[in-house]
Amino acid sequence: MQEMANVYFDGKHYQVPSDLTIMTAMEYAGYQLVRGCGCRHGFCGACGAIYRLKGETRPHFSLACQTKVEEGMYVATLPFFPLNNKNYNIEETKPTDQVMMEIFPEIYACVGCNACTKSCSRGLNTMQYIAYAKRGDYEKCATASFDCVACGICSARCPANISHCLVGLLARRLTGKYIMPPADHTAKRAIDIAAGKFDADMATLMAKPKEEIKELYDNREIEK
Amino acid sequence: MIKPMVMTKESPFTPSMMESMKKLEATREKRLQSEPKRMSADEKRALLDEFHPDYGDKGFAKIEIGPNAGEKAPKELTALLHSKSRISGLDLDLDKIEFDTDVLIIGGGGAGASAAIKAHKAGCNVMIVTKLRMGDSNSMMAEGGIQASDKENDSPMQHYLDAMGGGHYYNKPELLRRLVMDGAKSIQWLEGLGVLFDKHEDGTMITFPGGGLSRKRLHACADYTGAEITRVLRDEVQNLGINIVDYTAAIELILDKDGNAAGAVLENMLTGEYLVARAKTVVIATGGAGRMHYHGFPTTNHYGATADGLVMAYRAGCNLLYQDTIQYHPTGTAYPVQLFGALVTEKVRAVGANLINVNGDAFVHHLETRDVAASAIIRECHANNLGVDIPGGAGVWLDTPMIDMIHGDGKIASALPGMLRMFMNYGIDMRKTPVLVYPSFHYQNGGIEIEADGNTSHIPNLFVAGEAVGGIHGRNRLLGNSMLDVVVFGRLAGQSAAKVAKSTKIGSLTLDHVKCYENQIASAGLDTGEASPILLPKYARDVNADKLK
Numbered sequence: 001m002q003e004m005a006n007v008y009f010d011g012k013h014y015q016v017p018s019d020l021t022i023m024t025a026m027e028y029a030g031y032q033l034v035r036g037c038g039c040r041h042g043f044c045g046a047c048g049a050i051y052r053l054k055g056e057t058r059p060h061f062s063l064a065c066q067t068k069v070e071e072g073m074y075v076a077t078l079p080f081f082p083l084n085n086k087n088y089n090i091e092e093t094k095p096t097d098q099v100m101m102e103i104f105p106e107i108y109a110c111v112g113c114n115a116c117t118k119s120c121s122r123g124l125n126t127m128q129y130i131a132y133a134k135r136g137d138y139e140k141c142a143t144a145s146f147d148c149v150a151c152g153i154c155s156a157r158c159p160a161n162i163s164h165c166l167v168g169l170l171a172r173r174l175t176g177k178y179i180m181p182p183a184d185h186t187a188k189r190a191i192d193i194a195a196g197k198f199d200a201d202m203a204t205l206m207a208k209p210k211e212e213i214k215e216l217y218d219n220r221e222i223e224k
Numbered sequence: 225m226i227k228p229m230v231m232t233k234e235s236p237f238t239p240s241m242m243e244s245m246k247k248l249e250a251t252r253e254k255r256l257q258s259e260p261k262r263m264s265a266d267e268k269r270a271l272l273d274e275f276h277p278d279y280g281d282k283g284f285a286k287i288e289i290g291p292n293a294g295e296k297a298p299k300e301l302t303a304l305l306h307s308k309s310r311i312s313g314l315d316l317d318l319d320k321i322e323f324d325t326d327v328l329i330i331g332g333g334g335a336g337a338s339a340a341i342k343a344h345k346a347g348c349n350v351m352i353v354t355k356l357r358m359g360d361s362n363s364m365m366a367e368g369g370i371q372a373s374d375k376e377n378d379s380p381m382q383h384y385l386d387a388m389g390g391g392h393y394y395n396k397p398e399l400l401r402r403l404v405m406d407g408a409k410s411i412q413w414l415e416g417l418g419v420l421f422d423k424h425e426d427g428t429m430i431t432f433p434g435g436g437l438s439r440k441r442l443h444a445c446a447d448y449t450g451a452e453i454t455r456v457l458r459d460e461v462q463n464l465g466i467n468i469v470d471y472t473a474a475i476e477l478i479l480d481k482d483g484n485a486a487g488a489v490l491e492n493m494l495t496g497e498y499l500v501a502r503a504k505t506v507v508i509a510t511g512g513a514g515r516m517h518y519h520g521f522p523t524t525n526h527y528g529a530t531a532d533g534l535v536m537a538y539r540a541g542c543n544l545l546y547q548d549t550i551q552y553h554p555t556g557t558a559y560p561v562q563l564f565g566a567l568v569t570e571k572v573r574a575v576g577a578n579l580i581n582v583n584g585d586a587f588v589h590h591l592e593t594r595d596v597a598a599s600a601i602i603r604e605c606h607a608n609n610l611g612v613d614i615p616g617g618a619g620v621w622l623d624t625p626m627i628d629m630i631h632g633d634g635k636i637a638s639a640l641p642g643m644l645r646m647f648m649n650y651g652i653d654m655r656k657t658p659v660l661v662y663p664s665f666h667y668q669n670g671g672i673e674i675e676a677d678g679n680t681s682h683i684p685n686l687f688v689a690g691e692a693v694g695g696i697h698g699r700n701r702l703l704g705n706s707m708l709d710v711v712v713f714g715r716l717a718g719q720s721a722a723k724v725a726k727s728t729k730i731g732s733l734t735l736d737h738v739k740c741y742e743n744q745i746a747s748a749g750l751d752t753g754e755a756s757p758i759l760l761p762k763y764a765r766d767v768n769a770d771k772l773k
């Protein structure tokens with residue numbers, strides 16, 4: 001006999017097999033999902049889910065696709081949260097000390113309550129990465145926010161109205177574009193290709209009969 | 225700091241798994257000193273012929289109508305092509321135009337976003353329509369990396385040779401040429417947009433080896449490469465103010481009276497409302513088909529991967545290429561059940577983890593191409609009976625603790641944080657214990673045939689990019705060539721669509737091709753009882769199944 005669990009989706013009771021995730025349990029219950037379901041493997045942040053276990057005071061924060069159901073689980077999904085999108089031009093946005101103040105001034109209203117960290121579905125130290133952004137340490141903010149999937153739960157909990165995932169994204173883009181040194185070898189190769197440096201060799205290779213290409217492939221040297 | 229989210233006192237593994245794991249641990253020291261044998265070309269051929277799902281007739285059905293009539297396709301795809309339109313029998317008023325744009329892009333993944341940015345920069349009015357949220361796509365889930373031959377010991381020719389051999393020499397040469405020649409330029413473009421690539425301190429790209437690669441050519445952003453690229457592209461699309469219409473699927477192409485692509489019929493996923501979008505040019509960037517579960521395989525793909533673009537384009541008269549070939553990722557998760565099918569990135573093999581059978585033996589070189597490695601796992605489990613028992617089937621070990629032993633402690637945490645987190649959720653620490661894997665439907669190798677500019681040869685003003693394209697990768701794709709193809713052919717389709725849009729005058733709109741196709745279905749006596757594209761898989765349990773007499 002399959003072990004079953006009592007769960008409540010948006011307050012409504014269902015009995016579901018206890019080895020399912022919140023997402024597959026909703027489907028077992030009969031929901032054909034449209035919202036709140038994306039990659040189903042924990043990368044896209046579409047399925048933020050907030051739940052409380054019967055008898056407990058504090059809520060838990062998770063992704064519905066990555067979390068097993070538990071007995072007495074009351075689940076609310078958060079398919080969308082209105083974030084404060086800013087349309088900055090990355091070409092004109094530089095990693096200056098003021099850039100966060102200009103684009104996301106609300107981060108300076110952080111009261112240090114740590115609700116963001118406590119509510120992170122990925123277990124990130126969210127308040128810390130916001131602190132890095134505040135003090136202009138964009139590289140550290142980039143690293144600390146790298147695993148963020150932008151589920152938006154932290155922003156729903158934040159008393160200072162911060163759009164955390166967008167702050168992390170800006171810090172990462174600034175780091176990738178301006179702070180880390182550019183890959184000179186990539187730029188050089190792009191220039192050489194554009195200048196036609198490989199055209200003749202490529203044409204020669206492409207003109208070879210299949211058997212000869214096969215021979216080259218089977219005997220090519222593999223870098224250790 | 226990554227900690228288990230579910231703390232369990234008991235081992236997450238069954239006793240028989242634990243027993244097998246001991247055998248694996250016993251051979252590890254010796255395996256660290258040596259390398260498993262690589263197969264000869266003949267051995268690979270024989271293995272594929274017998275064990276790869278592409279190489280038999282089981283699970284395939286003949287396509288009866290349309291440009292590919294007489295050819296085979298996975299039976300689920302054939303059924304989509306034999307199904308009626310979602311607007312069958314409806315007389316839709318095409319003069320009620322809801323959206324009027326220069327370039328209509330169908331699909332909001334990496335290819336659609338790249339196309340949108342390029343078409344916008346070329347001065348066009350651009351609109352993206354996507355059936356889920358912007359960015360929801362297989363691109364978001366690509367973990368391993370993106371190829372480009374930008375190192376001194378590498379060249380576009382070497383990249384070409386690897387991909388041609390990997391694709392079993394079926395790649396369309398001019399498309400493959402485009403892929404490898406635009407590699408460095410595409411990486412540089414992404415770097416300029418702020419994608420956070422793994423680099424050495426001087427800016428040199430850290431590049432990894434991979435299955436079927438003769439050079440260390442794989443660029444990565446930890447094991448979130450696709451997610452990092454896609455979220456930056458999505459942000460850029462939003463920042464540029466490009467019109468994004470989300471939760472809206474394209475369900476049929478609209479042509480004009482001259483037979484040019486001129487828009488699409490859209491369907492609001494939440495309300496069911498039909499909407500007409502008129503456009504001077506159309507880009508199909510609808511991605512793959514993993515959620516069709518061809519041959520009954522689990523999938524690594526996102527929720528919306530249901531071959532929509534192939535169905536729409538086929539009805540309008542485009543031909544498909546290599547629609548009968550599917551890539552099974554050798555290392556889908558086999559256990560625990562909650563992760564069944566989820567991708568374990570190939571980077572895990574690239575950094576040294578062996579594939580191990582129930583007796584603790586390495587049965588295949590871990591850097592063989594995906595089709596060879598997947599077939600070897602299928603053979604080991606089902607013909608040699610040397611798989612590890614998992615609930616409902618079998619799997620093999622992927623010996624992940626080897627990674628930190630080879631590269632030093634901390635390598636898994638820094639290079640594979642996503643994987644570490646995924647297994648840690650279920651109490652499995654891949655730094656200490658191996659993980660269980662089995663092949664999972666990963667990629668549609670085939671798709672809509674395109675020409676050198678990203679255009680289709682049969683329908684003017686129609687372009688295709690990304691996984692919906694067939695031909696770039698031949699009959700088997702190498703890792704890291706899909707993320708590259710998404711960017712290279714996305715950019716190309718955007719540029720080409722913008723250029724053509726500037727000189728296009730749209731004639732009166734028609735859906736006659738849909739009616740004509742339905743007449744063919746009727747004359748052939750085909751009736752699947754379903755409408756296509758299906759847009760989403762039906763995962764909801766039929767709750768009334770046992771209620772009716």
